[in-house]
Amino acid sequence: NAGVMQNPRHLVRRRGQEARLRCSPMKGHSHVYWYRQLPEEGLKFMVYLQKENIIDESGMPKERFSAEFPKEGPSILRIQQVVRGDSAAYFCASSPSTDLYGYTFGSGTRLTVV
Amino acid sequence: RKEVEQDPGPFNVPEGATVAFNCTYSNSASQSFFWYRQDCRKEPKLLMSVYSSGNEDGRFTAQLNRASQYISLLIRDSKLSDSATYLCVVTSNAGNNRKLIWGLGTSLAVNP
Numbered sequence: 217n218a219g220v221m222q223n224p225r226h227l228v229r230r231r232g233q234e235a236r237l238r239c240s241p242m243k244g245h246s247h248v249y250w251y252r253q254l255p256e257e258g259l260k261f262m263v264y265l266q267k268e269n270i271i272d273e274s275g276m277p278k279e280r281f282s283a284e285f286p287k288e289g290p291s292i293l294r295i296q297q298v299v300r301g302d303s304a305a306y307f308c309a310s311s312p313s314t315d316l317y318g319y320t321f322g323s324g325t326r327l328t329v330v
Numbered sequence: 331r332k333e334v335e336q337d338p339g340p341f342n343v344p345e346g347a348t349v350a351f352n353c354t355y356s357n358s359a360s361q362s363f364f365w366y367r368q369d370c371r372k373e374p375k376l377l378m379s380v381y382s383s384g385n386e387d388g389r390f391t392a393q394l395n396r397a398s399q400y401i402s403l404l405i406r407d408s409k410l411s412d413s414a415t416y417l418c419v420v421t422s423n424a425g426n427n428r429k430l431i432w433g434l435g436t437s438l439a440v441n442p
Contacts, residue, residue: 249429258434259374259417272429307373319430321373 220322237325240290241310248291249309336433351436353401353418366417408440
């Protein structure tokens with residue numbers, strides 16, 4: 217029973233390129249959450265998705281960032297035209313329902329923009 | 331005022347010491363409370379949930395004071411492996427959407 221799978225583990229992008237981060241939730245989990253953790257800072261909520269629906273994107277920057285969780289396949293966090301300030305660890309978590317006791321994190325993707 | 335506030339530390343303690351972390355939250359409507367642990371450059375992992383009556387799991391004890399909007403975590407007989415950042419987490423209800431609000435964490439270093 218694999219946990220929450222995120223890939224890639226490390227991603228290097230040049231300024232102006234696009235970054236795509238993938239998250240496959242645990243089996244049976246239909247709720248996905250994305251967080252960003254900047255160096256020396258805490259976790260910041262970005263977006264909450266269920267299959268084919270964005271439930272809460274109040275933490276997403278207004279420009280360049282988007283997220284989806286299609287009917288088939290992993291959830292994708294997409295960052296267009298990356299800048300150095302986007303360098304961070306991006307964590308995905310999943311849960312089976314709105315019960316937050318079942319919240320499990322993936323190992324994260326560390327994005328470095330050069 | 332931040333929604334969840336923690337003393338950032340770092341706390342440096344010798345092995346075997348007892349250490350306590352505090353956390354305050356601003357939303358009186360918060361219903362669920364958790365302590366997570368995060369090791370350097372790794373994902374957060376649930377340490378324990380916090381119940382109104384207080385709860386204990388081995389060397390770890392969590393307490394909740396709703397009136398004061400205050401949560402605590404006590405670690406007894408500290409081990410080197412307890413060195414990590416401890417994150418206080420509370421739920422925020424916005425309509426039907428419940429989400430977790432995270433503190434910035436308290437750093438603990440247990441020294442031999």
